[in-house]
Amino acid sequence: MSDARRxxxxxxxxxxxNEQEYVAECLDAAWLSTAGAFITRFEDAICAFTGSKFAVACQSGTAAIHVMLRVAGVDRDDEVIVPALTFIATVNPVAYLGAHPVFVDCDDFMNMDPDSVAAFLEDECERAADGRIVNRATGRRVAAIVPVHVFGNPCAIEPLEALAREWGLPLVEDAAESLGASWTDGAFAGRHTGTVGLAGCLSFNGNKIITTGGGGMVITDDEQSARRVRHLTTQAKADPVRFVHDEVGYNYRMTNVQAALGVAQLETLAERIERKHRNHGLYAALLADLPGIEILGTPPGTAPNYWFYSALVEPSVFGMDRERLMSGLAERGIQTRPVWQLNNRQEPYLQERSCATPRAQWFWDRVLNLPCTHTLSVGDIEFVCGAIRELGDR
Ligand SMILES: Cc1ncc(COP(=O)(O)O)c(C=O)c1O
Structure with a gap:
């Protein structure tokens, strides 16, 4: 094949x-729907892998966040602290509950900035006589903090957990992108993302490090929360035989077929992370001497899962902006993507409170995510880096 295009x-x-084998087991037994041995097996395997005590498999990561925020006590007219820089699925569940997002800035790794959270709480909120945290300007209760481990980099959990504790707010971790990532230093050394807060929410969407086609999971050490999530994701059945339901629930449970895929994919996760780690190093090494391009590093004291690789494009130095680089790479068959539009600029959320987000804006201007499937060959990565170099030389 010519190396003009790949x-x-x-x-x-x-x-x-083992995907084919496990899915065939479901088909042979006709256990296709939201009950079956693979669901429990997948939940148990995720618990064993992450060290979480309980896990409840859901239809999607979005569903997991939605139901878990409800279980954490988020209610109509509350406010929830979320990052401006994240996939919109972190934020939409806040709106599903009739609550309002408050957007905060990110740190040097695109994760929720603890200083931005602290500034909002300290400068704009107060503790009411009944113990609720109230936003002085809106009069609304602040009900939760939702950090995200963006692209598989564990967030600055120590200060965020300390803030959540100090203000008595539940921390619900959006760990949709970070299965397999953990902290290696500090108070939470050895803990997996999603296991420090009240709960963590995982995604097994098609682009994630392992996939069930579509799917998600709530992981938690809190038995009460796990029980409530299980109840609400299965239509809140109080008596399944007589169809008695004791609250408004959801049809949010994962199917056995999806879980069968999940069990098989999880068996290969360690190898995926190892290859992704190697490929991250390869990209960084191959582009190290190219002015105006930098591969975003990883936060100290963490073991990321290296899900996505973000190139930071400095147009004045590289000689080309991110958009033109993206089109030039697309002409060579290479698919890349900018980071998400900031959520404080998305149409549904224009009226919501946002703290200043200069760092999120900085990343939004520069990030171009490069191909990252773990099966990329060394030759593929050399081809991508060669194409970037060639475009920069023009
Ligand atoms: C940060 C983040 N949060 C939430 C989600 C939602 O997960 P899902 O697509 O499984 O609903 C995703 C992925 O899609 C995500 O990347």
Missing amino acids: EIPLSIPVVSG
Whole structure:
């Protein structure tokens, strides 16, 4: 094949283990729906892997966040502290509950900035006589903090956990992108993302490090929360035989077929992370001497899962802006993507409170995510880096 063009997608699902065998087991037994042995097996395997005590498999990461925020006590007209820089699925569940997001800035790794959270709480909120935290300007109760481990980099959990404790707010971790990532230093050394807050929410969407086609999971050490999530994700059945329901629930449970895929994919996770780690190093090494391009590093004291690789494009130095680089790479068959539009600029959230977000804006101007499927060959990565270099030389 000529090296003028190679089709290299950003991130695609890879089926490389026991998926066929496990799904065939479901089909043979006709256990297809939201009950079956693979669901429990997948939940148990995620618990064993992350060290979480309980896990409840859901239809999607978005569903997991929605139901968990409700269980954490978020209610109509409350406010929830969320990052401006994250996929919109972190924020939409806040709106599903009739609550309001408050957007905060990010740190040097695109994760929720604890200083931005502290400034909002200290400068704009007060503790009411009944113990609720109230936003003085809106009069609304602040009900939760939702940090995200963006692109698989564990967030600055120590200060965020300390703030949540100090203000008595539940911390619900959006760990949709970070299965397999953990902290290696500090108070939470050895803990997986999603296991420090009241709960963590995982996603097994098609582009994630492992996939069930679509799916998610709530992980928590809190038995009461796990029980409530299980109840609400299965239509809040109080008596399944007589169809008695004791509150408004959801049809949010994962199917056995999805869970069968999940069990098989999880068996290959360690190998995926190892290859992604190697490929991150390769990108960084191959582009190290190219002025105006930098591969975002990883936060100290963490072991990320290296889900996505973000190139930071400095147009004045590189000689080309991020948009033109993206089109130039697309002409060579290489799929890349900018980071998400900031949520404080998304149409549904223009009226919501946002703290200043200069760092999020800085990343939004520069990030171009490069192909990251773990099966990329050394040759593929050399091709991508060669194309970037060639475009910069023009
Ligand atoms: C940060 C983040 N939060 C939430 C989600 C939602 O997960 P899902 O697509 O499974 O609903 C995703 C992924 O899609 C995500 O990347």
